[in-house]
Amino acid sequence: MIKQAEFQTSAGIEGAYPPPLPCEIAIVGKSNVGKSSLINCLTNNHKLAKTSASPGKTRLVNFFLLNKTLYLVDLPGYGFAKASKTEQKSWGELLERYLQSGRVRHLFMLIDIRHAPTQDDLMMFRYLIYYNIPYTLVATKADKIAKSKCRQEANKRAKELGAPPFAIPFSSETGEGKAELLRRLGQIFRDCMQIEKDSEKE
Numbered sequence: 742m743i744k745q746a747e748f749q750t751s752a753g754i755e756g757a758y759p760p761p762l763p764c765e766i767a768i769v770g771k772s773n774v775g776k777s778s779l780i781n782c783l784t785n786n787h788k789l790a791k792t793s794a795s796p797g798k799t800r801l802v803n804f805f806l807l808n809k810t811l812y813l814v815d816l817p818g819y820g821f822a823k824a825s826k827t828e829q830k831s832w833g834e835l836l837e838r839y840l841q842s843g844r845v846r847h848l849f850m851l852i853d854i855r856h857a858p859t860q861d862d863l864m865m866f867r868y869l870i871y872y873n874i875p876y877t878l879v880a881t882k883a884d885k886i887a888k889s890k891c892r893q894e895a896n897k898r899a900k901e902l903g904a905p906p907f908a909i910p911f912s913s914e915t916g917e918g919k920a921e922l923l924r925r926l927g928q929i930f931r932d933c934m935q936i937e938k939d940s941e942k943e
């Protein structure tokens with residue numbers, strides 16, 4: 742249960758990140774896939790993360806503090822073709838700097854339920870496998886296809902990515918998949934706390 746959610750801070754290419762917590766979950770995916778909308782949906786606050794119909798809205802690493810105990814991190818999207826080469830490069834560097842910081846405990850990787858993964862999605866997925874970052878695949882905009890096909894299509898997207906064939910069908914519009922994703926978040930949180938407890942004993 743998310744009882745409380747607040748914006749903590751933003752960081753650009755040089756800005757400081759907030760003091761770490763045992764649990765930090767970040768959201769990656771191409772521009773416009775629905776990362777910021779997912780944060781708003783999970784926290785029941787449609788004004789928390791800024792969203793936009795045009796891609797390239799989120800340009801900083803944004804930290805949201807949930808229940809005063811864990812960070813949910815909104816990241817800029819990749820693969821925004823209309824952005825200049827310089828802009829694309831600096832967003833890439835921002836993303837890489839964050840992922841390399843060693844803070845992230847789990848990634849929610851978002852893919853559009855309607856489309857096969859892009860080259861950028863494939864690159865992102867290879868990256869997180871290479872760096873051994875635990876992840877959950879979420880297939881967004883599930884309201885755009887027939888409900889009866891959601892499971893099948895979401896799993897197909899995961900398979901196309903080269904992952905085991907499982908993704909959570911999700912819609913920020915209808916709340917489909919919200920309960921499932923919140924359960925997942927709860928599990929991740931408990932795992933993080935256990936790891937923290939174990940490391941204190943050592």
Ligand SMILES: Nc1nc2c(ncn2[C@@H]2O[C@H](COP(=O)(O)OP(=O)(O)OP(=O)(O)O)[C@@H](O)[C@H]2O)c(=O)[nH]1
Pocket residue numbers: 770771772773774775776777778779791792793794795796797798799800816817818819881882883884885911912913914915
């Ligand atoms: N139909 C539908 N539209 C969605 C859903 N999620 C997001 N959108 C729409 O998709 C657009 C992009 O949403 P954002 O949440 O801003 O996407 P983002 O991934 O944060 O994009 P960047 O910040 O540019 O990387 C907005 O117009 C949203 O209203 C969804 O589940 N269903």
Ligand SMILES: [Mg+2]
Pocket residue numbers: 776777778791792798799815816817818
């Ligand atoms: Mg965004």
